[in-house]
Amino acid sequence: MASVNKVILVGNLGGTPELRYTPSGKAMARFSLATNEGWMDGDGNRQEHTEWHSVVVWTRQAEPCAQYLAKGSAVYVEGKLRTHEYTDKEGIKRSSTEVVAQRVQFLGNGQGKGAKVPVDVASESDAAEWDGNLHPIVTDGRGDSPF
Numbered sequence: 001m002a003s004v005n006k007v008i009l010v011g012n013l014g015g016t017p018e019l020r021y022t023p024s025g026k027a028m029a030r031f032s033l034a035t036n037e038g039w040m041d042g043d044g045n046r047q048e049h050t051e052w053h054s055v056v057v058w059t060r061q062a063e064p065c066a067q068y069l070a071k072g073s074a075v076y077v078e079g080k081l082r083t084h085e086y087t088d089k090e091g092i093k094r095s096s097t098e099v100v101a102q103r104v105q106f107l108g109n110g111q112g113k114g115a116k117v118p119v120d121v122a123s124e125s126d127a128a129e130w131d132g133n134l135h136p137i138v139t140d141g142r143g144d145s146p147f
Contacts, residue, residue, distance in 0.1 A: 005080040007099050009053060010107070011035040013073045017057075019066035027062035031055050031069065033077060033099075054098040055079070061104050074108035077101050 014032035021027055033053045041047050055077055057065050069075065079101040088094050 007077070007079050007081055009033055009035055009055075009077045009099065011053070011075070011077075013069055013071055013075065014052065015071050017066045017069050019062060026059055028059075029057040029062040029065045031057075031065070033075065053077075054096070055101055056098050057101045057104055061101065065104060068106060073106065076103075076105040076107055078103040 011033045014034050017029040017031040019027065019029045033055050035051050035053065036048060037051075038046060038048045077099060079099045081097055082100050083095050083097045085093065085095045
């Protein structure tokens with residue numbers, strides 16, 4: 001049976017995107033995205049919950065995201081979930097789930113650095129160019145370092 005791994009989020013950035021490059025020169029941006037939901041509880045009190053998502057953006061979208069987005073910027077993100085398992089410093093196995101963006105659309109009314117500059121340049125091949133390695137070795141100009 002076929003399956004679907006698709007995520008659609010509309011939210012606000014929790015900070016400035018971090019832009020890095022793989023040793024082969026492919027751009028990668030990473031940012032946190034907050035989505036909010038509100039409801040009335042049984043007593044009529046307004047309740048809110050914020051969910052934080054880790055988003056990774058590759059190749060052609062990465063640099064515009066880093067250039068135009070900032071903390072508070074509103075974005076539409078379409079992508080897929082990927083889970084990475086690793087062992088922490090204490091030897092404990094952990095996992096981290098992130099959204100690998102296949103499409104990013106800037107929204108909003110002037111928040112962030114670049115307000116109203118649309119970015120919708122993703123293609124399926126953008127996220128596939130990195131050969132499935134969720135956390136590649138990248139460089140920030142000071143030498144190779146992992147995220």
